[in-house]
Structure formats: C-alpha cells, structure tokens
Amino acid sequence: MKYNPLKMPKRTILGPGPSSANQRVLNAMSLPVVGYLDSAFFDLLDEIIPMLRHVFKTKQKVAIVSGAGSAGMEAGFVNLAQKGDKVVICSYGHFCERQIMMAERLGLDVIPLRSEWGKSMDPNILQAVLEKNKDVKLVSSIHAETSTGVLQPVDELAKISHKFGAFFMTDVVTSLSGSELYFDDWGIDYAYGGSQKCLAAPPGISPVCISDHALNYIRNRKILPSSWYFDLSLIIDYWYDKQPHHTAPVNMVYALREALSLVMEEGLENRWERHKNVSAGLRAGLLELGLDLPISPDDRLDQLTVIKIPDSIDDVDLRNQLIENYSIEVGRGLGEFQGKVIRIGLMGESCNPSNVFQLLNALEKILPRLGWEVSSGNSLNEASREFNKRSINSNL
Amino acid sequence: MKYNPLKMPKRTILGPGPSSANQRVLNAMSLPVVGYLDSAFFDLLDEIIPMLRHVFKTKQKVAIVSGAGSAGMEAGFVNLAQKGDKVVICSYGHFCERQIMMAERLGLDVIPLRSEWGKSMDPNILQAVLEKNKDVKLVSSIHAETSTGVLQPVDELAKISHKFGAFFMTDVVTSLSGSELYFDDWGIDYAYGGSQKCLAAPPGISPVCISDHALNYIRNRKILPSSWYFDLSLIIDYWYDKQPHHTAPVNMVYALREALSLVMEEGLENRWERHKNVSAGLRAGLLELGLDLPISPDDRLDQLTVIKIPDSIDDVDLRNQLIENYSIEVGRGLGEFQGKVIRIGLMGESCNPSNVFQLLNALEKILPRLGWEVSSGNSLNEASREFNKRSINSNL
Numbered sequence: 001m002k003y004n005p006l007k008m009p010k011r012t013i014l015g016p017g018p019s020s021a022n023q024r025v026l027n028a029m030s031l032p033v034v035g036y037l038d039s040a041f042f043d044l045l046d047e048i049i050p051m052l053r054h055v056f057k058t059k060q061k062v063a064i065v066s067g068a069g070s071a072g073m074e075a076g077f078v079n080l081a082q083k084g085d086k087v088v089i090c091s092y093g094h095f096c097e098r099q100i101m102m103a104e105r106l107g108l109d110v111i112p113l114r115s116e117w118g119k120s121m122d123p124n125i126l127q128a129v130l131e132k133n134k135d136v137k138l139v140s141s142i143h144a145e146t147s148t149g150v151l152q153p154v155d156e157l158a159k160i161s162h163k164f165g166a167f168f169m170t171d172v173v174t175s176l177s178g179s180e181l182y183f184d185d186w187g188i189d190y191a192y193g194g195s196q197k198c199l200a201a202p203p204g205i206s207p208v209c210i211s212d213h214a215l216n217y218i219r220n221r222k223i224l225p226s227s228w229y230f231d232l233s234l235i236i237d238y239w240y241d242k243q244p245h246h247t248a249p250v251n252m253v254y255a256l257r258e259a260l261s262l263v264m265e266e267g268l269e270n271r272w273e274r275h276k277n278v279s280a281g282l283r284a285g286l287l288e289l290g291l292d293l294p295i296s297p298d299d300r301l302d303q304l305t306v307i308k309i310p311d312s313i314d315d316v317d318l319r320n321q322l323i324e325n326y327s328i329e330v331g332r333g334l335g336e337f338q339g340k341v342i343r344i345g346l347m348g349e350s351c352n353p354s355n356v357f358q359l360l361n362a363l364e365k366i367l368p369r370l371g372w373e374v375s376s377g378n379s380l381n382e383a384s385r386e387f388n389k390r391s392i393n394s395n396l
Numbered sequence: 397m398k399y400n401p402l403k404m405p406k407r408t409i410l411g412p413g414p415s416s417a418n419q420r421v422l423n424a425m426s427l428p429v430v431g432y433l434d435s436a437f438f439d440l441l442d443e444i445i446p447m448l449r450h451v452f453k454t455k456q457k458v459a460i461v462s463g464a465g466s467a468g469m470e471a472g473f474v475n476l477a478q479k480g481d482k483v484v485i486c487s488y489g490h491f492c493e494r495q496i497m498m499a500e501r502l503g504l505d506v507i508p509l510r511s512e513w514g515k516s517m518d519p520n521i522l523q524a525v526l527e528k529n530k531d532v533k534l535v536s537s538i539h540a541e542t543s544t545g546v547l548q549p550v551d552e553l554a555k556i557s558h559k560f561g562a563f564f565m566t567d568v569v570t571s572l573s574g575s576e577l578y579f580d581d582w583g584i585d586y587a588y589g590g591s592q593k594c595l596a597a598p599p600g601i602s603p604v605c606i607s608d609h610a611l612n613y614i615r616n617r618k619i620l621p622s623s624w625y626f627d628l629s630l631i632i633d634y635w636y637d638k639q640p641h642h643t644a645p646v647n648m649v650y651a652l653r654e655a656l657s658l659v660m661e662e663g664l665e666n667r668w669e670r671h672k673n674v675s676a677g678l679r680a681g682l683l684e685l686g687l688d689l690p691i692s693p694d695d696r697l698d699q700l701t702v703i704k705i706p707d708s709i710d711d712v713d714l715r716n717q718l719i720e721n722y723s724i725e726v727g728r729g730l731g732e733f734q735g736k737v738i739r740i741g742l743m744g745e746s747c748n749p750s751n752v753f754q755l756l757n758a759l760e761k762i763l764p765r766l767g768w769e770v771s772s773g774n775s776l777n778e779a780s781r782e783f784n785k786r787s788i789n790s791n792l
C-alpha cells in the first residue's frame with residue numbers, strides 16, 4: 001500500500017483562531033527532533049524565556065503548558081484553588097462559560113458573575129461581590145473574549161481582586177502579542193495564552209505566566225494540585241531547573257521560538273499597533289458596505305471584529321460561500337450570538353491589508369448574491385484610505 | 397533586532413524517547429495551518445481513524461489526547477474512575493510510580509501492587525489482590541515499561557481484571573507499533589500511546605483507544621470527569637461527530653497522519669518484526685563486547701535494551717562521551733536503576749542497523765578509554781551476522 005504525502009489546502013484564515021502561521025515558523029517545525037533533556041533543547045528554553053517574558057511584560061516566571069489554550073485554562077484552576085475554595089468567574093462570553101464548567105468539575109465553589117455579552121464589564125460589580133464574599137480565593141476572567149469581540153478591563157479587575165486578597169487570573173489566548181498587556185504592572189497572578197492566534201504559530205501549546213506570589217502558594221499547598229500533568233510548580237521546575245517532567249512537545253517549542261523571534265523583530269508595540277491599524281481599515285470597509293458592527297468602539301477588539309449579519313441572510317450560507325468560493329474562513333457566532341454574527345479575525349500573520357481587501361472583495365460579491373444590497377462598492381477604497389491615513393503600507 | 401532562523405543539531409537519538417522522526421513526517425508539520433473545524437481537517441480525522449484502529453488492532457473508538465503521553469495517562473484515571481474509587485496500579489517501574497502519583501492526586505483510593513523492577517509481573521498476584529478487594533473499579537498497568545525494558549503480560553492482567561468486573565487500562569506509549577498489541581482481543585478498556593516513540597513522529601500528542609464498555613461508563617457518569625480538557629467522551633465527540641471541543645493541535649495531527657501512513661506502508665506486523673530483528677543485532681554486538689544485559693530474554697523489550705554499566709564506569713561519563721563525541725543520545729537509569737544502567741532505544745525511525753553499528757562502534761572506542769576492557773573488537777561483525785541470519789538488510 002502506498003500513501004501520497006499529505007496535502008492540505010491553503011486557506012485565508014480570518015476566523016477566531018487558529019490563525020495562519022508564518023512560513024518561517026512552519027519551517028522550524030521540520031527541524032530534527034532532539035531529546036527534551038538534551039542540552040541543546042535546554043539552551044533553547046533559556047533563549048525562549050526572556051522573549052516570552054517580553055511579550056507578557058513580566059519579570060516573573062514564564063513557561064508553556066503542553067496543550068491547547070484550554071489546557072492553560074484548566075491549569076489555572078487546578079493550581080490556584082482547591083476543592084471547596086470560592087472562585088469568582090467573570091462571565092461575558094462563551095469561553096468564560098467554559099471556565100465556569102471547568103471550575104465546577106474540579107469541585108471549586110464557583111460564583112459566576114455574569115454580565116451582558118458584547119459589553120465591557122463594569123468593575124464595580126466585582127467589587128460588590130467581593131465585599132459580600134470576603135473569602136474568595138481566586139477571581140478569573142478573559143482579557144479578549146473571542147466569542148464577543150470585546151476587550152475587558154482586566155487591569156481594574158486585578159486591582160480589585162488584590163484589594164480583597166484574591167488571586168487574579170486571566171485568559172490572554174487572543175490578546176497575547178495583539179493587544180496591550182502588562183502582566184506585572186496590572187498585577188496579574190496567572191495568564192495563559194495560545195500559540196495559534198496573534199503569535200502566528202500552529203495550535204498546540206499554551207504559553208503561561210505566573211506571579212511569584214501565586215507560585216509560592218502552589219509550592220506550599222498542603223494538598224497537591226489534583227493534576228500532575230498541569231502542576232505549574234513542576235512545569236516551572238522543568239523550564240528553570242531542567243528537572244524532568246512530561247516529555248515536552250519539542251517541535252512545537254521550535255515553532256514558538258521562531259514565532260517569538262518574529263515578534264521581537266517587529267517590536268511588540270509595533271505589533272499591537274499593526275493589529276489596531278489593519279483592523280481600522282477592515283472596519284472602514286465594512287461600514288462602507290453598510291454592515292453593522294455592534295460592539296462599541298470603546299470596547300472592541302482589534303484582532304477580532306464582530307459583524308451583525310443582515311436579518312435576511314443565513315449565516316451558514318454566508319460562511320459557506322466564503323470558504324467554498326474564496327477559501328476564506330471566518331468564525332460563526334457562539335452561544336447567544338449564534339446565527340446572528342460572523343467574526344473576522346485579523347491575528348498575527350493573518351493581520352495584513354491584503355487579507356482585508358480579499359475579504360471585502362468577497363463580501364461585495366457575495367452579499368448581493370444572497371439578496372442583500374450593499375450600500376456601495378467602494379469598501380476597498382475606504383479601507384485603503386484608512387491604511388493611508390495610518391501610514392500602513394497596503395502591500396504589507 | 398534580527399534573529400537567525402533556528403538551527404537544531406541532528407542527533408542519533410537512541411534513548412527511551414522521543415525518538416527521531418521520519419523526514420516525511422517532519423515535512424508534513426510545515427503544511428499550512430487550517431481551522432480545526434475546517435471540512436478539510438475533518439476529512440483528515442476520518443482518514444486517520446481507520447489507521448489508528450489498525451495500529452491498536454481494534455474495532456472500537458480511537459482519538460488523540462492533545463498532550464504528552466502523560467496527558468493520555470491522566471485522561472485514563474480522570475475518566476475511568478472517580479474520587480474514592482478503588483484502583484489497583486501494577487507497579488514495576490518509574491512510570492508505574494507516576495501513575496500512582498497521578499491517581500492519588502485525583503483522590504482515587506489507590507492500591508499499589510508493587511513487584512520487582514526488571515522482571516515481568518506474576519499475574520497471580522493481581523488475582524490475589526482482586527479476590528481480597530471485590531469492589532475495584534479499575535486496574536492499571538504499563539505494557540512496555542521504558543524504565544526497566546520489560547514487556548508485561550497485559551493480556552493476562554486484562555483477563556483477570558475483567559473476571560472481577562474492573563476496567564483495565566494500560567500504557568502503550570513505548571509499545572505502540574513496536575510490539576504486538578491486540579486491544580480488542582486482549583480486552584483492554586483504555587490504552588494511551590505516544591507519537592514520539594515507535595510511531596516516529598515528534599512528541600506532543602497521545603493516541604488513545606477506548607472500549608465501548610468504558611465509553612458507555614463515561615457517558616453515563618453521574619459526576620462528570622473532574623477534567624474538562626481530558627474528558628474522553630467530549631474528545632470522542634469531536635473525532636467522530638465533529639462537535640467542537642478544544643482547538644486541536646492541527647500540525648501535530650498532520651504529523652500523525654504521515655507517521656501512520658508509513659506504518660501502513662511498512663505493514664504493522666513487519667514493523668513489529670523489524671523492532672525484533674534490529675534489537676537482536678544490537679544485543680549480539682553488546683554481548684560480544686562483554687556487556688551484561690540484565691533483563692531476561694523472556695521479558696525484555698525489543699525497542700528498549702537495558703545495559704548494566706560495568707562497576708568501574710560512571711554512567712554520566714559514559715553518556716557524556718556518547719553525546720559529545722558521537723552525537724548519540726542514550727537514556728539514563730531511573731529510580732532504582734539510577735546510575736546502574738543505560739537504556740538504548742531502537743524505536744520507529746531510529747530502529748535500523750546503521751544506528752546499531754554507530755552505537756557499537758562508539759562503545760568499542762569509549763569503554764576502553766574509561767578504563768574498561770571490552771572482550772573483543774568484533775561487536776559490529778556479530779551484529780552484522782545476526783542481521784544476516786534474520787535476513788535484515790544491513791543497509792536498511
């Protein structure tokens with residue numbers, strides 16, 4: 001029996017993630033495997049640590065959890081709280097609800113703090129809950145909720161949590177290297193990211209950052225974290241002291257190194273700026289088409305734009321036309337937003353004017369075919385004007 | 397700032413794993429990322445399922461756990477038992493002790509069943525324990541213990557477990573596609589493997605197989621598994637019904653497909669045979685050098701050979717010489733075997749006569765330098781004679 005070498009289609013991935021990976025990152029994945037206790041691999045970990053610290057803006061400890069972003073999520077609850085501990089979970093989207101499910105399964109005493117989807121949360125409601133519950137061990141949140149396209153005020157939430165002596169953790173899967181993030185200055189205790197979004201590497205590992213305060217707690221717990229695989233103290237011991245733990249995903253770590261090199265070369269602040277500017281072009285074009293962008297300008301994410309689908313259009317038809325005729329993947333609505341919105345990711349490698357033009361062009365063609373008249377056929381011009389205004393090279 | 401593209405040394409990896417990956421597998425890692433809900437990716441999962449079934453020799457369900465082999469290990473305990481359940485863990489090596497640690501952290505009522513390291517376990521002692529403890533929910537074991545180089549009689553252990561109504565799980569990280577394994581015929585309920593050993597892909601994912609009986613139990617548990625990330629019913633729902641769960645490690649799945657294609661092309665039974673024949677050549681050469689192979693011929697693994705280090709030699713010196721002068725990685729002794737043995741892996745891509753010759757040649761040079769006289773300088777000839785006897789092409 002003979003199998004042809006695998007082929008995969010080249011998509012324009014403009015969904016909520018994974019995002020396209022940079023070719024240099026993909027090439028690094030093909031380097032030869034070395035042992036996870038090989039000195040050459042230890043050198044690589046030592047090279048990655050300061051780069052990871054830079055993207056988290058921290059002087060504290062960084063590492064990776066060997067799994068998806070959801071693995072980084074679970075590691076947070078496993079390590080920073082234990083059975084019966086009170087945990088407040090701020091919930092304003094689909095992935096916050098996942099946090100609640102996880103924490104409940106672990107036997108934590110979850111206080112869900114639900115606020116309106118699509119809006120930035122009012123930090124005062126956290127203050128009020130913590131005033132009523134003085135013994136909360138951990139407050140959890142999501143920085144950039146990909147289901148709603150909203151950036152949340154995690155700096156303020158962290159401050160309030162600390163005032164009441166609770167640990168503060170946040171999900172930065174979608175924000176890491178795409179939105180401003182200051183782990184130390186904001187006083188975050190634990191943040192977990194994903195390799196596959198603004199970092200522009202394939203999915204499979206979750207870069208994490210942990211405060212000394214939180215690590216100290218984990219190291220001194222009387223009851224060990226219920227998961228050996230996710231025990232952050234053991235993972236940190238591997239990264240910093242080269243103590244064996246599980247076999248590291250060697251080639252994914254190669255990809256991470258290459259992805260981080262690209263962030264360093266571009267400059268982290270420039271990369272944040274690129275996400276801001278390119279998405280401004282997208283929004284200008286979408287508005288010119290007459291589409292409704294329901295998230296308030298004050299709250300919205302740059303790397304993920306939510307479009308309300310015109311009532312007459314079926315979201316599945318729209319997404320199918322995009323993927324089948326233009327090989328463009330966009331995201332569907334989740335939870336409360338199901339069937340009502342599509343979500344456009346412009347993350348990392350995917351975040352460039354050419355993808356914006358591709359998408360606008362496709363929408364200009366598809367929407368009338370689905371029976372919805374676009375306001376004007378000048379969306380590409382509008383995007384281009386916005387790029388010029390922001391001195392973004394449209395050929396980027 | 398400019399970073400040079402990552403370079404990694406090309407090692408001859410003859411340790412306990414990870415093992416070298418085939419170049420076609422590595423190349424597949426560089427294919428473009430697609431979404432984990434993309435129809436092209438679903439097609440890929442559907443292509444992989446029958447291949448994975450073939451290597452497990454099963455008609456039941458297969459999938460991957462998105463993490464190291466230890467993640468597959470933890471998934472077993474999380475799903476097949478719950479807090480307070482009695483679990484018997486057969487322990488005859490380092491990784492069995494890891495199972496015990498994991499299960500204890502999860503709050504399971506662990507009955508460790510320890511037997512001598514380096515020996516195959518007597519199934520009668522399991523029978524005796526189960527006679528005394530009628531309410532055991534799960535029996536766990538390791539098929540090929542990489543710390544001791546011993547193959548264990550999991551077929552018999554499974555049979556006894558079922559007689560007493562317990563689930564039976566086993567670790568096939570090192571055995572999968574390197575040793576005979578019949579998931580269905582042996583009556584295993586859950587087995588987890590690793591991508592990075594005899595399958596010859598990079599580390600990072602754990603192929604798993606689960607019986608309908610066990611899956612049925614998981615689906616009907618009143619208390620959900622404490623880990624959302626490792627919930628095997630949700631993972632199976634993703635693989636078979638394409639229900640979203642966590643973001644799959646897309647490019648690692650590409651690697652798995654390519655690695656499985658190579659197994660299918662070689663033929664699973666031929667691959668088992670190759671591991672047997674190549675390691676026979678290694679053993680012939682090692683014995684010719686006068687080295688002691690402490691594991692009994694009846695019990696020993698083919699893909700991992702344990703060598704007793706001569707008393708006068710320091711194991712660190714020996715391993716350093718191998719890696720520094722010959723770029724050959726071998727494994728150190730673990731636990732009770734620390735400092736006393738080295739472990740030679742011949743797995744998947746690494747399992748070929750040329751690696752055997754490289755290693756024997758290096759040992760012929762290094763051992764006298766460390767003050768130990770080898771019996772003869774004909775170890776390569778002996779290996780070669782063994783390969784000829786077994787009709788193995790030495791240029792493989």
